[in-house]
Amino acid sequence: MRIPLSRPMIGEEEKKAVLEVLESGQLAQGEQVASFEREFAEYIGTKEAVATSSGTAALFVALKALGVQPGDKVVTTPFTFVATASAILHCGGIPVFCDVDRQTCNLDPERLKATLERESGVKGVVVVHLYGTPCALEEILDITRSRGLFLLEDCAQAHGAMYRGRKVGSFGDAGVFSFYPTKNMTTGEGGMVTTNDSELAKRCRMLVNHGSRRRYYHEILGYNFRMTDIAAAIGRVQLRRLEEGNARRRAHASFYFRELSGIEGLELPFIPRDTLPAFHQYTVKVRERRDELLQFLRSWGVGCEVYYPVPLHRQAFLQSYGYGAFPVAESLSREVLSIPVHPGLSPGDLEEVARLVRAFFAK
Known part of the structure; x- marks a missing residue:
C-alpha cells in the first residue's frame, strides 16, 4: 500500500541494540529482559512487570495466575481480537460475553451489571481498551470490587493511554500488553503482564519459566513463554520513543x-x-x-x-x-x-x- 495502515518504526537504535545482544552471546532471557521489565513497570506505574513471548501468552499467564480454573466463568467483550477469549478457554474457563457501548466500543458498565446479576460462577472480568481508548475503569472497578471479582485489563492496543491521569494497565489486578509489530511499540513478538501484586507477579514468573524460580527446580506445571533478550533490547528502545x-x-x-x-x-x-x-x-x-x-x-x-x-x-x-x-x-x-x-x-x-x-x- 502506498499509505500503509500500520508501520513498525524501527531505526538505527534498535539495530544497534540487537547487534549488542548478538555479540554478547546472551540471547535468551537475561539482563535485557530484566531491565525491560523494570523500565516498563516504572512507565506504567506498577510495582511489577513480567515479560512474555507474546501478548496472548501474557493474557493466558495472567488468567492462570489469577486462579482461573476449568469451569470458571470470565466476563469479557465479544468485540475484540480472538485472543481475549481463547486465553480464557485455554485455562479451561468459559467466556461470558457482555455487549459494548456503541460510542466507545468498550465494555458497557450497565450491561456488565446486568450480566453479573444473571450469571452465577463468575470468577472475574476482562476489559479491553479497544483501539487505544480507555474503558470506564472507575465504574467497572466499583462493580468488580463489590462482587469480589478480579479485573484484568487487556491493554494490547493501549500502550500509554491514560484514564484520570493514570496509565491503563495500573488499575486492575493485572494488565496485559502486546508488542506485536502493528502495536504502538513493538519487540517483533512479545508481551507483558503488569501488576501491583508481588505474589501475582511471582506466579506469573513461574508460569512463564517452566514453573520454576530456581533452575531445574520446578514447583508448579509451567510453560516456556520467556521473552528473548533480542526482543527486550528492541522493546527498551521502543519504550523510550x-x-x-x-x-x-x-x-x-x-x-x-x-x-x-x-x-x-x-x-x-x-x-x-x-x-x-x-x-x-x-x-x-x-x-x-x-x-x-x-x-x-x-x-x-x-x-x-x-x-x-x-x-x-x-x-x-x-x-x-x-x-x-x-x-x-x-x-x-x-x-x-x-x-x-x-x-x-x-x-x-x-x-x-x-x-x-x-x-x-x-x-
Whole structure:
C-alpha cells in the first residue's frame, strides 16, 4: 500500500541494540529482559512487570495466575481480537460475553451489571481498551470490587493511554500488553503482564519459566513463554520513543477530527471525558457503504481494515456455547473502519487520506 495502515518504526537504535545482544552471546532471557521489565513497570506505574513471548501468552499467564480454573466463568467483550477469549478457554474457563457501548466500543458498565446479576460462577472480568481508548475503569472497578471479582485489563492496543491521569494497565489486578509489530511499540513478538501484586507477579514468573524460580527446580506445571533478550533490547528502545510516537498519533487524530467532521454518514471516534487515548487505531463508523469505502480507499493505495468483522460470539469455534445476540457488537462489526494514524505518516499522507474520504462521501 502506498499509505500503509500500520508501520513498525524501527531505526538505527534498535539495530544497534540487537547487534549488542548478538555479540554478547546472551540471547535468551537475561539482563535485557530484566531491565525491560523494570523500565516498563516504572512507565506504567506498577510495582511489577513480567515479560512474555507474546501478548496472548501474557493474557493466558495472567488468567492462570489469577486462579482461573476449568469451569470458571470470565466476563469479557465479544468485540475484540480472538485472543481475549481463547486465553480464557485455554485455562479451561468459559467466556461470558457482555455487549459494548456503541460510542466507545468498550465494555458497557450497565450491561456488565446486568450480566453479573444473571450469571452465577463468575470468577472475574476482562476489559479491553479497544483501539487505544480507555474503558470506564472507575465504574467497572466499583462493580468488580463489590462482587469480589478480579479485573484484568487487556491493554494490547493501549500502550500509554491514560484514564484520570493514570496509565491503563495500573488499575486492575493485572494488565496485559502486546508488542506485536502493528502495536504502538513493538519487540517483533512479545508481551507483558503488569501488576501491583508481588505474589501475582511471582506466579506469573513461574508460569512463564517452566514453573520454576530456581533452575531445574520446578514447583508448579509451567510453560516456556520467556521473552528473548533480542526482543527486550528492541522493546527498551521502543519504550523510550513511545510518548513521542503517541503524541504524533494524537496529532494525526486531531487532523482527522478537523478535516472529517460534519460529513453525513461518517461517525468519528468518541473520546470519553477524563481519558487520553493512545490511538492505536483511528476507527470511524460508516452506517452504510462501509465496504464500498474500504475498497475505494484501497484502490487508491490507502491501507484500511475492519477490526473486527466477526464478533467473537459468532466465531465458528465458539458456536457450541450457544451464545445469544449482542446487537451493539454485531452492528459495530458492520460499520467500523480503521484508517492510517501511525507516527510514520507525512502531512501529505494525512491530507490524501482525508481528501479521499471526503471525495467518497461527496459522490
